[in-house]
Amino acid sequence: xxxxxxxxxxxxxxxxxxxxxxxxxxxxxxxxxxxxxxxxxxxxxxxxxxxxxxxxxxxxxxxxxxxxxxxxxxxxxxxxxxxxxxxxxxxxxxxxxxxxxxxxxxxxxxxxxxxxxxxxxxxxxxxxxxx
Amino acid sequence: xxxxxxxxxxxxxxxxxxxxxxxxxxxxxxxxxxxxxxxxxxxxxxxxxxxxxxxxxxxxxxxxxxxxxxxxxxxxxxxxx
Numbered sequence: 093x094x095x096x097x098x099x100x101x102x103x104x105x106x107x108x109x110x111x112x113x114x115x116x117x118x119x120x121x122x123x124x125x126x127x128x129x130x131x132x133x134x135x136x137x138x139x140x141x142x143x144x145x146x147x148x149x150x151x152x153x154x155x156x157x158x159x160x161x162x163x164x165x166x167x168x169x170x171x172x173x174x175x176x177x178x179x180x181x182x183x184x185x186x187x188x189x190x191x192x193x194x195x196x197x198x199x200x201x202x203x204x205x206x207x208x209x210x211x212x213x214x215x216x217x218x219x220x221x222x223x
Numbered sequence: 224x225x226x227x228x229x230x231x232x233x234x235x236x237x238x239x240x241x242x243x244x245x246x247x248x249x250x251x252x253x254x255x256x257x258x259x260x261x262x263x264x265x266x267x268x269x270x271x272x273x274x275x276x277x278x279x280x281x282x283x284x285x286x287x288x289x290x291x292x293x294x295x296x297x298x299x300x301x302x303x304x
Binding site for chain 1: 231232233234237240241242244245246247248250251252253254256257259260261263264265266267268269270272273274276277280281286287288289290292293294297300301303304
């Protein structure tokens with residue numbers, strides 16, 4: 093149990109780190125300064141909110157009779173606010189396009205490697221017959 | 224300025240470990256895209272919280288954003304997400 097608590101604390105620290113960076117950059121845009129307590133409060137809120145998000149996502153996936161949480165579940169999570177919902181929709185489309193590009197690149201690379209290997213094999217065979 | 228804001232994101236590993244920690248069922252898994260999308264969700268959440276706190280501080284004519292400002296915007300923030 094103690095070990096789990098230490099793990100949770102470390103994750104909290106990781107969240108706090110990113111939250112404080114985000115807070116500073118956002119507050120700097122508005123020419124304000126955030127106090128340490130304010131940042132800590134936002135970090136703690138984010139951590140707790142993440143728990144709610146995770147439990148909702150799990151419930152959504154379970155409702156769809158899946159064991160894997162997918163992008164659609166996240167879209168459902170963002171349904172409450174129209175602006176957030178459309179932003180998440182756009183982001184997921186960007187991700188899908190990126191993935192497709194990566195896949196095509198990988199396919200090309202794999203094809204290249206295969207043709208190179210074939211050439212290598214042929215060269216090896218030629219050498220063997222010479223010997 | 225907007226370009227700078229873009230750079231700060233939650234690490235994918237952190238988000239995936241966070242989600243895994245809170246799942247009740249160990250069998251539940253997360254796809255790769257979901258983690259990126261959740262990182263974006265959390266980023267928006269933090270920025271929204273900060274912006275609202277800053278606005279609250281401005282309304283009260285305070286120089287810095289303090290705990291009381293975060294406390295005041297918290298209920299509505301939680302209702303909106």
